[in-house]
Amino acid sequence: IESEPMLVLEAKDYLHLFYREQSLPEAQLQERLVEIKHDYRRSLTYWQTEDELIYGAKVAWRNSTRCIGRIFWESLRVRDLRHLTTAEEIFAAIVDHIQQATNGGNIRSTISIFAPNSPGQPGIRIWNPLLIRYAGYLQANGAIVGDPAQAELTKICQHFGWQGQGTQFDVLPLIIQMPRQKPQLFELPPSAVMEVPITHPDYEWFAELGLKWHALPAVSDWRLEIGGISYSCAPFNGWYMSAEIGARNFGDVQRYNLLPAIAQRMGLNTRSKLSLWQDWALIELNRAVLHSFTTCGVTIVDHHTASAQFMRHWHREAEAGRIVPADWGRIVPPLSASTTEVFHQEMQNICLKPNFFPLPVPWK
């Protein structure tokens, strides 16, 4: 027997899953596989049907071991944009994605899937790790204004001629690169980028810190793989879990590093570790994020609710005869971990497909 090429094996695996879970007729599956093998022989690839694509993206989310929000995997909105051929068209579609997904604050989980990678060729790339992210400007004294995590990308944007305002919260332009072409810069229209000013339910001075964050978390540097086909440009979004902003983006020492300033305003004793001032400031920051998003009518989930939803998903999946592959260290929230049910759950970190895979930094 001739051994089958990897792509055909991957296609078979996925098609079996797709036909089984969607209860489609076996005869049709066999026909479809014949077709795929035929296409493969001619072109070393094959073109997925829209249904295959849509279900594949949902299952890729279901298999995302780091994601605590997977209970909603079936309701993912999938935009089939494989026909777009220029960076300009892709940019316009992304602006559209941002607006439709933001939906005035009532956020809808959405993925936009652009043309698949051709065999042996680089794929379309978005250089930004997320569609919306704030610039980080390195100062002469080594300090950074804005988000330190974006300092390198900010420099690259400047190198390409972009000039930011220099505030703590300048939305970076998008860099889109078509296969074997130069990357192109596009400014997001400010009207498309919804932002939430951060205020606190009890502390009035909190607003004076001048903090804000964008409503939409849309990841753009992961490759979607379905049935052996790679989509290196397939940005997706859910809504925020408050800890992503309140604990990590604002709290991390390597990010906005706001805990010392907040603790000081709160009047905590920052000289003694026993005062647990970092822990306190962390909670107030998270309360502020939750309060602000809720007040502005922007979808957000706190880490307790997210944990409970994940456990409900866990039990639902068990009923469907599936395990929930999960990366414990990523699923467990970065604050008050042992108060959440996920902390006490043993997990199996297994890589199933379809799935999302991190892409290397494109400029290196």
Place this chain on the structure above:
Amino acid sequence: IESEPMLVLEAKDYLHLFYREQSLPEAQLQERLVEIKHDYRRSLTYWQTEDELIYGAKVAWRNSTRCIGRIFWESLRVRDLRHLTTAEEIFAAIVDHIQQATNGGNIRSTISIFAPNSPGQPGIRIWNPLLIRYAGYLQANGAIVGDPAQAELTKICQHFGWQGQGTQFDVLPLIIQMPRQKPQLFELPPSAVMEVPITHPDYEWFAELGLKWHALPAVSDWRLEIGGISYSCAPFNGWYMSAEIGARNFGDVQRYNLLPAIAQRMGLNTRSKLSLWQDWALIELNRAVLHSFTTCGVTIVDHHTASAQFMRHWHREAEAGRIVPADWGRIVPPLSASTTEVFHQEMQNICLKPNFFPLPVPWK
């Protein structure tokens, strides 16, 4: 060539480490190995020197992947008690261990090593997971008074004729089992068990909750393995990291589950998850534990300091040409994780020897 038995290989491995790290002469190492092989042929085991034992216990601590307190590994006090032959003698030595290690609150990291397991025989066992732990009494209505984690052991103690007071904090008796003998019960003298009443630096009502905890965390259900020799009875203690009591023992839903009561006393809105009442109560509980131990002059470390110490240990070990094998999920504290440096450190979970290994529950 004849292949060497596992025990001899393990002995060789450890002896090489011991002679290298202690800068002992190579010739002496070869002599010692000849001796060990000779002993092995005669008895299928060998007797470690006191120096081998002492250094082995220290390295076992250094290799404990779950332990955040390893910076102090070299200062472990090792008690060589291999000559004791009866449960009564062992019990007396354990009372001694508790008193010397507690040291009036100025806690000293200590291990007591009792006779090694004979080849092919069960070893000495302490049935308690820790030398000091509170009973958990199952009530007719399914509720538990005391520590739910000890409900099963409490029932066994009662089965052996023990009767507790029925409070939330009754120290369990020790169950010691010599190889192939019946387990024996011993009551710890109350004067040996130092306890800390829990009060709060700001909230007077906290004392009214009537909480306390024991000063000494001494693990007694892990097997120490050095050079292929197993010590199934080798209880060891450090001092507490506050989160072990304030987050886990008091906070876990499956343990004392105190967060709802504390949040209520604090006047937090326990109906809304957005109030983050669990997170708040958790911090106050941890502040109370730190405050109480410090006030009573009992050694304790907060999770921020412990994390900083672990990272110092990490860099020191790197200088000594060693990695620090570590289990990220256990090292990272159960609260305010992302504010600690260890959260941001990638770790390798590798099993090196000498080491400690968890023992199965003895009554099953």
